[in-house]
Amino acid sequence: MSDTPKPLPRRDGLNGEFYEHCARGELRFQRCAGCQTWRHMPRYSCAECGSRDWTWEKSSGRGKLYSWTVSHRAFHPGFAGDVPYAVAIVELEEGPRIVSQIVDAKLDALRLDLPLEIVFEKVADDVTMPKFRIR
């Protein structure tokens, strides 16, 4: 076991805004003000219509498991106590997909399209990570 902490996301710019919403217990994605397309990761313009205007819209937090990999190596000492662990791609009802972790679930319970819902996990004083559990 290592005492190295897990890496944390940077909290600056648009990515910082994403995580500020998480810290308030809200999963929000950018939604284009021009064509209403939801998007993730945060960007300065809409890939669909080119609009540079957006609002941060709240997601239902419900989604399904799109893909995952179970990693048996830590690759980073901060994850040494977690192996084997799953890193998942979750598809939200609104459309965006997000890389996250599934909590409170056995690895052999994972299957494509497994219904999931958001839970927030405070991992540092000023950082909250969006994670998912089976619903």
Added chain:
Amino acid sequence: MSLKDKACIVGIGETPNTRGPGRPVIDMVVDASLNAIADSGVKRSAIDGLIFSSSRYIFQESVAVHLGLKDLRYTSIIEIGGAAPVSTLQSAAMAVATGQANYVLIPFGCNGYSEARTSVRARPESQFYADNQMSQAVKNYLAPNGAFVPVQYYSWIANRHRLLYGTTQEEIAQIPLNSRANAQGNPRAYMRDRPLTMEAYLASPMISEPHRMFDCCLETDGAAALIVTTPERARDLKQRPVFVSGVAEGHPYPADDIMNRSDILDLGLTHIAHRAFEMAGATPADMDFAQIYDCFTYVALMQLEAAGFCKRGEARHFVMNGNIAIDGKLPVNTHGGLHSEGHVWGLNHIVEAVRQLRGTAHRQVKDCEIGAVTGWGDFGDGSIAILRR
């Protein structure tokens, strides 16, 4: 203007594939370049083009100084990771076909074992993450969730494919077992004296599902280089020229984000491979061999489909029954590939293709006239070249 047969590869050079002690990358690149220049018979002073795959390891102009390239007229850098070496053939063909350069040197080298091992690269704060949108994805959304390295990123694509199509471990194993068999006796192959059995493959530890240890490419130190010129100039040189008959590069959308692709199984190669085949006036069925970028075995399996050798979901059947063996329907990775020869970002795949078409390969495909080489890099960028003698 089509680039069909407007350029040829006339020189190849390499260093041994080793695992330390690391030599300076520039030192290895100079060695490989001098070998390629000598192989071609081009005068060093005549080289006026220099195309790099990645600016990550060394500085382009220092290569020019080390080699005394005093009249460089064209330089460029292709930044699409392991898809870059094959893509450089497109740039080189454009350069020589339009007279922007007459003789182009394409070198690459890295200390993949001594300096850039996965255990070092896995640090999000490391120098290997440039400040671009891809690194933003890694730093802000992947690494905090425990995803640090390509085997994990590519496994998201591979695992969904595997679950949708039911590919078995034994089917995935055909790629590394074939590569290892081809490496036996190849003096340049790092794994030349180490055969691999299905039993050993299945007993190897899982790294990130569906990829086991023997599904991961080697981490080696080494360099390689090519010389490209026009067919007219090639006539005066030492080697039988190998023509770039078709070449294309493609990017999955969005290229900087794996998770939000409308179809995660669409690769960089998916929508562009047909362009290279059409340019060459050939079909996948015409290929006498294929060197498939095999950073991880399932990635190679998916590229066989994306390149058009079989339909999506059918690679699992395509690779069985010795079809990809040296005497099979489509010999694949005849040198051992990144799995068993060495990892020079696939520039060694091109070098092997040239050897096959010259008729000087260690495991020679009989009477081969035309073959394909693919590249794969970053979050799934793709490239493909159709080479013929």
